[in-house]
Amino acid sequence: MAKSIKHILKKTGSYRVNGSLWIEFNDTRFFGPGRSELLERIDQTGSINQAAKQMHMSYKKAWEMIAALNTQAKRPLVILHAGGERGGGSEITNEARELIAFHRLLRERFTAFLERESGKLQND
Amino acid sequence: MAKSIKHILKKTGSYRVNGSLWIEFNDTRFFGPGRSELLERIDQTGSINQAAKQMHMSYKKAWEMIAALNTQAKRPLVILHAGGERGGGSEITNEARELIAFHRLLRERFTAFLERESGKLQND
DNA sequence: TTGCGTTATATTCCTGAATATATAACGGTA
């Protein structure tokens, strides 16, 4: 196996490979863990407001994330209703659900990659 | 092949998977692209000061990065000399060079992963 | 002893980002 860096690391203390991952559109962030969770919570609550509160995020930030999502995707991923019964609300599209599912699988592969690489820090 | 999300993405404009990667020690950043480049430039110039200038980084920030590196590794990765001929200088150890080489290979595998995943955005 | 360029460290300043606050618009219901 390839040479390890075991002798460079402290024996006490834990080392691992970590990282972050996202999908870009024209070199700007399009989709990652934060937006995925936001969409899921909008789906559950039917409200940007409540979803944002659950995530301890300002409504403004949540709204901006959704505006970006809707602009960067081919078709809107969130349908917004201002006013109406119960004051309005928001819903996500089936395409949004497909994107969430795709992203979940992507994350799983990334997690596996990180595990694999973390092992290489210690093994000979 | 697994279902793609092609129909969700704009036909015009480019999508890709991107990310960042680093090695952690006890849940704090230990080694990544920035520190690797800094070590390489110290090796080339023999000076923290000049290395920092090349990277448009303040001396303080560079010095803090090196202090962290030297603390988090088993043995110091940079040897510092204050005063002396030409005012002093700094040099990196062979272990630092090993770490740089290990990191380079890690980055290559990560780049390959990103390429692979980016392809899955478009392909059926 | 002075000069030099580096390392070492504290302190002040500044700016961008996140947060908080405020207000309006919306469209149903009663």
Added chain:
DNA sequence: TACCGTTATATATTCAGGAATATAACGCAA
């Protein structure tokens, strides 16, 4: 019409990190 909770948007405030500045210590050479 008045009310309600949401979406929509602007403005003000706070905060943290980085940048800039200043100063000292270091050790060799001339």
